Amino acid sequence: MRRPAWLPSIFRASPPARLASSAEETRRDEGNTEHDLADRGDGIDAETVSYGSERPTDEIPLAIQKPTADQTALPPTLVLQQEEPEVDASDHNTLGDSPSANSACDGQATPKASASAVTNAKPVPALQLDPLSSSEPPIIPSLNPVPALAEPSPSASTLMPPPPPPPPRRPPTLRPTPNNNTNTTNNLPIPTRGPGCSTLAPPPSHSSKPTKPSRQVVLSPGHSPLDWARLTASPAAADSLRGLPAGTPYLRVTPSMLKRQTGRKGKDAWTVLGGRVYNITPYLPFHPGGEPELLRGAGRDGTRLFGEVHPWVNYEGMLAACLVGIYVSEEEGGEGGKGDMEAMD
Numbered sequence: 001m002r003r004p005a006w007l008p009s010i011f012r013a014s015p016p017a018r019l020a021s022s023a024e025e026t027r028r029d030e031g032n033t034e035h036d037l038a039d040r041g042d043g044i045d046a047e048t049v050s051y052g053s054e055r056p057t058d059e060i061p062l063a064i065q066k067p068t069a070d071q072t073a074l075p076p077t078l079v080l081q082q083e084e085p086e087v088d089a090s091d092h093n094t095l096g097d098s099p100s101a102n103s104a105c106d107g108q109a110t111p112k113a114s115a116s117a118v119t120n121a122k123p124v125p126a127l128q129l130d131p132l133s134s135s136e137p138p139i140i141p142s143l144n145p146v147p148a149l150a151e152p153s154p155s156a157s158t159l160m161p162p163p164p165p166p167p168p169r170r171p172p173t174l175r176p177t178p179n180n181n182t183n184t185t186n187n188l189p190i191p192t193r194g195p196g197c198s199t200l201a202p203p204p205s206h207s208s209k210p211t212k213p214s215r216q217v218v219l220s221p222g223h224s225p226l227d228w229a230r231l232t233a234s235p236a237a238a239d240s241l242r243g244l245p246a247g248t249p250y251l252r253v254t255p256s257m258l259k260r261q262t263g264r265k266g267k268d269a270w271t272v273l274g275g276r277v278y279n280i281t282p283y284l285p286f287h288p289g290g291e292p293e294l295l296r297g298a299g300r301d302g303t304r305l306f307g308e309v310h311p312w313v314n315y316e317g318m319l320a321a322c323l324v325g326i327y328v329s330e331e332e333g334g335e336g337g338k339g340d341m342e343a344m345d
């Protein structure tokens with residue numbers, strides 16, 4: 001019958017009742033204990049279970065206790081848990097071979113089996129599951145399933161992945177050879193430039209020339225853009241550039257007035273740009289696009305035409321000295337405008 005491990009201590013605390021209830025069993029055990037246990041082959045020899053045990057009973061909690069003086073009348077108490085051979089085997093294997101341990105129990109004090117006495121004993125490989133390997137040195141529990149294949153490294157964890165392959169096994173060169181066509185990315189720098197098919201061509205910018213052929217004309221000497229800028233900056237040329245008498249205020253130019261200023265029949269060429277009327281007659285020899293192109297806007301509103309050719313040109317700054325007035329409707333022209341126009345004639 002299996003008994004719990006705490007039963008021996010209780011058993012000693014109240015021996016009469018406990019012993020009376022198991023008197024028959026105890027007698028049977030008494031007669032068979034020393035002999036049967038020795039022959040059982042479960043790791044307990046006669047020396048271990050005998051009364052005059054030379055082994056420390058406190059280290060063998062399941063040994064038979066020698067009856068004390070006040071219990072001599074009673075049969076020897078068997079507190080051995082015979083159904084726990086694994087405990088007996090471990091204790092025997094661990095402590096049985098120590099002569100000092102055997103002699104430590106030679107005293108008259110009644111040894112008591114307790115769990116604390118076992119914990120004070122030599123460390124037991126608790127995870128040792130194979131009793132056949134008990135004769136071998138204690139094996140440190142390891143989680144490595146294949147310890148023989150692992151390199152001996154006291155600091156390395158067994159859970160670490162295997163080391164990477166050694167560097168010398170890598171390819172000797174990091175640059176692709178000319179025959180290596182597997183990596184298309186490395187082939188990009190190879191020049192495959194054809195007309196309009198290269199992806200490395202510079203992107204178009206404002207500084208690049210337009211695809212259309214230039215329609216600029218060759219300007220006569222003294223009519224460069226720099227010459228025009230110098231002329232317009234002269235205060236003496238202010239009234240002459242407008243084509244009006246000196247001190248003439250800005251005119252309110254109506255459509256009927258504008259359409260007569262075409263640059264023909266001895267009249268100046270006026271054009272409207274952004275609601276303002278400019279006298280473009282003095283600028284004709286300075287126009288890079290040629291006089292005919294500039295005259296396309298004479299006598300009319302040339303804002304749209306101007307924007308179609310060169311919207312980036314700053315006409316306001318270049319023609320500031322040529323400003324005649326503002327462009328108004330016929331109704332908004334008034335008498336003042338008409339009078340001024342008649343005075344101009």
Ligand code: HEM
Pocket residue numbers: 213214215216271280287288289290293294295296297302305306309310313314315318319
């Ligand atoms: C409204 C009538 C005008 C027409 C039809 C006209 C036409 C042209 C044309 C065809 C060109 C040559 C573009 C090229 O390089 O291929 C040109 C250039 C030029 N025009 Fe006009 N133009 C007009 C008015 C003006 C006015 C009023 C000014 C100045 C206030 C002006 C200033 C210039 C300048 C500076 C260039 C050279 C642009 C450059 O090199 O990028 N144009 N123009």
